Amino acid sequence: CDYAFPHQSDIPPWQSHNHTCTGSPTAYAVRPSLGKGLGVFAAHLLEDGAIIMQESPAMRIEPPPFRQELGFVISELGPVLRSSFSRLQDDAKATILSLTAHTTGTEEKKPGYDRLVTIFRSNAYNTGKDLALFPLVARINHSCRPNAGYSWSERLQKQIVFATRKIQLGEEISVSYVPLMYSKADRQKRLNQYSFKCTCEACSGSQKEIEISDERRQSIRGLFALLEKELTLEVARGVVAVKKALQLAHKSRELAKLIEEESLPDYYARAYRVAAISHARVEDWERATMWAHKSYQAHVISDPESRESQDTAALTSRFKEEWRESLRKKAARKS
Numbered sequence: 001c002d003y004a005f006p007h008q009s010d011i012p013p014w015q016s017h018n019h020t021c022t023g024s025p026t027a028y029a030v031r032p033s034l035g036k037g038l039g040v041f042a043a044h045l046l047e048d049g050a051i052i053m054q055e056s057p058a059m060r061i062e063p064p065p066f067r068q069e070l071g072f073v074i075s076e077l078g079p080v081l082r083s084s085f086s087r088l089q090d091d092a093k094a095t096i097l098s099l100t101a102h103t104t105g106t107e108e109k110k111p112g113y114d115r116l117v118t119i120f121r122s123n124a125y126n127t128g129k130d131l132a133l134f135p136l137v138a139r140i141n142h143s144c145r146p147n148a149g150y151s152w153s154e155r156l157q158k159q160i161v162f163a164t165r166k167i168q169l170g171e172e173i174s175v176s177y178v179p180l181m182y183s184k185a186d187r188q189k190r191l192n193q194y195s196f197k198c199t200c201e202a203c204s205g206s207q208k209e210i211e212i213s214d215e216r217r218q219s220i221r222g223l224f225a226l227l228e229k230e231l232t233l234e235v236a237r238g239v240v241a242v243k244k245a246l247q248l249a250h251k252s253r254e255l256a257k258l259i260e261e262e263s264l265p266d267y268y269a270r271a272y273r274v275a276a277i278s279h280a281r282v283e284d285w286e287r288a289t290m291w292a293h294k295s296y297q298a299h300v301i302s303d304p305e306s307r308e309s310q311d312t313a314a315l316t317s318r319f320k321e322e323w324r325e326s327l328r329k330k331a332a333r334k335s
């Protein structure tokens, strides 16, 4: 049972230190997407985990405080944007101004709104502490069942977009703009910021399909809340605690299954980590190792040196060691 979990060789070549290529220029093509303006399409078959884009920000700002309920206050955001924009080279300014400014038709009449604010609001990504514009990534449309994920790489100082399942030649590449653990109606409320009615696969199914999807997403939210509340690396001891931990381990598998069934790649790494720790609590080291490694694989795509990659690599090694030790003890008892 000496399974190999070769962390280093799991690192995609484009993420290795001596790899200088910035991603295949032919992985995607930007062209019109019916009813959505421009979109990004696969220029050849993309395997799960394949890099699609790596892009440096054309503009990056440290935003004013995010106000609960209000979001960013335009009177605070506008001056920061204008000041940062004024310092850019002319070609960067032109690229930014060429991005689509999606408006609701009423807000541009509000004080402080201008084209730059609107462009930022409809195209910017959060990199953790900053807001940034990536002109190519900005052409990727939204789906509530996306086929790609994105992540800010602190090491590369780039936004990475990668396939989260196999993407066929000519298929549109999509990411999610909003948290996906909500019902169609709630997602649409959040998408109002981008002023479009989502017609993705998850939103345009039959009434029955939408109900099933809404229920699944609600269960996913509930399971995360339940399991993350109990997440500890301490092994459960005593009949009652073990019984409860076994139930939670079972629920963690249910969570991973629901997320895979609903195709929500943004949550894979998180759900697999929850499953790993839930199985470690009941000393099911084989499953704990397998889930930890799956979580690591989901994290390492975007940045092998991120805190999350390091954390899940460490968990995998630790659980693998426990697994080996438990097998040794079992063999000793038999002999």
Ligand SMILES: C[S@@+](CC[C@H](N)C(=O)[O-])C[C@H]1O[C@@H](n2cnc3c(N)ncnc32)[C@H](O)[C@@H]1O
Binding pocket: 035, 036, 037, 038, 039, 099, 100, 102, 122, 123, 138, 139, 140, 141, 142, 143, 194, 195, 196, 197, 198, 199, 200
């Ligand atoms: C970040 S931009 C994406 C690229 C944009 N389509 C373009 O032409 O530049 C976001 C805007 O694209 C459009 N969009 C994105 N996803 C969409 C979807 N699923 N359905 C309809 N429109 C969408 C909306 O107008 C939205 O405000």
